[in-house]
Amino acid sequence: MTTSVEPPGVRIGHLPGTPSGGGLPGALAAEWTKLWSLRSTWWGLFGAGLLMGLVSMIMAEATVANNKDPGPEGPPGVVSVGDIATGAVETVQFVVLAIALLMVTGEYATGSIRATLQWVPPRGRMLWSKAAVAVAVVFPTAVLLTLIGSVVAWFWLDEWGRVDAGDLVHDALTIGLYLSLMSVLVMGVGAMLRSTAATLTTAFIFVLVLPITLVNTGSELLKDVADGLPSSAGRHMMNGDGPYPTVVALAILAAWTAAAAWGGITVLRRRDA
């Protein structure tokens, strides 16, 4: 441009060969790399394990105490260790869901969602790759949590605990399914609300507050409504109780999850990043 002596240009190098890869496998690999390169993921998983042990211990101790000194509802008797684990998941689920949710809302909070969308522009592919990676982590985590809860319960319950391999497999699978579907559900809601706090509050209301409130009204209609909520369906699926078979419970939960994912993708497509 000018005749003065310019320093040599910056060499930026070249990528040899024809471009390949990318697509959904690329998006999955990127999400996987991103998830494990954050300390919050490791802390979250560690915290979930710790909390699972703690809550299971408290629940087992409550069972033991009630057997020694029964309350008005009578002694619980010998319980399956998996039931303690299933009960503990009620509390621990929020830690697990937060890990999955942060994959979406954490990126909104930091602005890095705009980087992600530059790498993987199709909104559906972007959210599905996050959801798939979340499930790949949440499902095995759920199985591990079931084991932790069961082992702790087994030690603590002593003669009041019962271990049945079939039950344990059932509990691990249903807890795994429940947490996986709920993770995708909150990620869909997170893509709509774009805020960790708002989404966690919504999840809290839907999972804990609303079912209890509806059931406490005493209205049959509202009780039916409560049974249609994703958390109640999940609870029925894990406990094997409720007014409908396990398959229906799973279908209800899956339908809510699909609706949330669809909503998330639709908002992603319509709104500016």
Place this chain on the structure above:
Amino acid sequence: MITLRGLTKRFGDKTAVDGLTLEVAAGKVTGFLGPNGAGKSTTMRMIVGLDRPTAGEALVGGRRYLGLPRPLREVGALLDAGFVHPGRPARAHLLAMARSNGIPRTRVDEVLGIVGLESVAGKRVGSFSLGMRQRLGIAGALVGDPEVLMFDEPVNGLDPDGVLWVRRLMRGLAAEGRTVFVSSHLMSEMQLTADRLVVLGRGRVLADAPIADVIARGSGDSVRVRSPRAAELAARLAAVGATVRRTTDEELQVTGLSVDRIGLMAHEISVPVLELSAVTASLEEAYMNLTGASVEYGTGTAEARR
């Protein structure tokens, strides 16, 4: 090559980008200049599909960004150094980026070396200065070896060495035949970098031309002449093809003739001259003239200058 056709973006009733039609050619550095709020960043966000255009379209190499199978192999963009998760180490950020588009991981270390961040590659981005984040953003733009590169205010936060480095980088990219589109609100920055300038004001193109033309159009070099017989002199100068503007009763602004010629011609027709001086337009003046009416948030000094 970047092609914008009637690109428009409205936020509520505010029009940020107003029917932009533009071709950004390969092998050149195209400066995208305009005051704050002119719509530069919004335009760039629409090009990479982050913002949805209200109307019109933006194409890269003839295709929409959203339809590119491996976008990073075609477009490298540094839009905002803050589009990074602060909790993630720099190398992991680039590695995830590379994996998403099928770029080999050896390329990650290569670009870390190019921008001079290899010694801090394992550190989390949250601990980086703005300048370091800017370099990381540039590394990200380069990682896919793309044909089209976009930089939104790239020298913000860089030290003088860094500014010089970015300038060389952009010149080098253009010399390799790539399309380089770089925004700035500072004319001085464009002066040494850009081949062509697109000046934006309130979402509209105010000028789109080679950099020298923009300067000339903005005000241009001229000569100021003061004479009690200004009208007579004006007629004589116009007769030889100069452009003459009568600014006051006694004063003329002449373009197309040198001070020497005007002095000699005044002497020939015996018109007394009270003042004769060359007015050299600076780039900043040219820019102020172009954008003066379109400054969105006029500061006190900008107002005073008008």
